[in-house]
Amino acid sequence: MNWKLILLVTLLLSCILLFNACYGTKKKLLFENRIHHWKVYFVKKSHFSVGTYHHFEVFYKNTQVVLPKEITDGRREVGEFVAATAIDNRSSQFGMVIITFEGDFVKGDGVPYRAFITVHIRPGEGDELIVTNPCTYGEVIITFRP
Numbered sequence: 001m002n003w004k005l006i007l008l009v010t011l012l013l014s015c016i017l018l019f020n021a022c023y024g025t026k027k028k029l030l031f032e033n034r035i036h037h038w039k040v041y042f043v044k045k046s047h048f049s050v051g052t053y054h055h056f057e058v059f060y061k062n063t064q065v066v067l068p069k070e071i072t073d074g075r076r077e078v079g080e081f082v083a084a085t086a087i088d089n090r091s092s093q094f095g096m097v098i099i100t101f102e103g104d105f106v107k108g109d110g111v112p113y114r115a116f117i118t119v120h121i122r123p124g125e126g127d128e129l130i131v132t133n134p135c136t137y138g139e140v141i142i143t144f145r146p
Contacts, residue, residue: 023047024045027041027057029041030084031086036123037061038058038059039060040057040058040085041056042054042056055080055081056081056082057080057084058081058097058099060129061144065097065144066078066079067131067142068142071131072103076104081099082101082102083099095122095123096121096122097122098121100118101117118133119131119132119133128144130142
């Protein structure tokens with residue numbers, strides 16, 4: 001009788017540990033700028049049937065930055081990024097965040113394709129964020145409401 005109880009407890013604990021290892025979301029703070037209120041997180045999502053998915057999230061004044069579809073690819077808003085980093089205080093661009101995301105586009109002949117887009121985001125006046133595309137030098141101002 002004792003060995004059955006020990007086996008049952010061991011099996012139950014093994015199942016709980018396996019469940020915790022295969023499911024869940026873990027966030028790791030990579031960068032925090034206390035002057036400009038930026039936070040960059042590395043997020044790891046695990047799901048047993050799908051696998052592991054990694055992305056970056058950027059927060060400004062404790063609210064997640066989500067780029068509107070007019071800035072991205074015209075189809076969807078983007079809040080999960082392929083890469084994200086912040087400029088350190090030794091640079092002239094201090095306070096800027098650089099993000100990369102994947103966009104879905106259609107060529108002129110109707111053929112769909114995907115491309116990585118990199119943009120620079122810096123705080124503007126008040127609740128504004130200035131989004132700059134370094135390839136085209138186009139700027140868009142987003143009114144950000146924390």
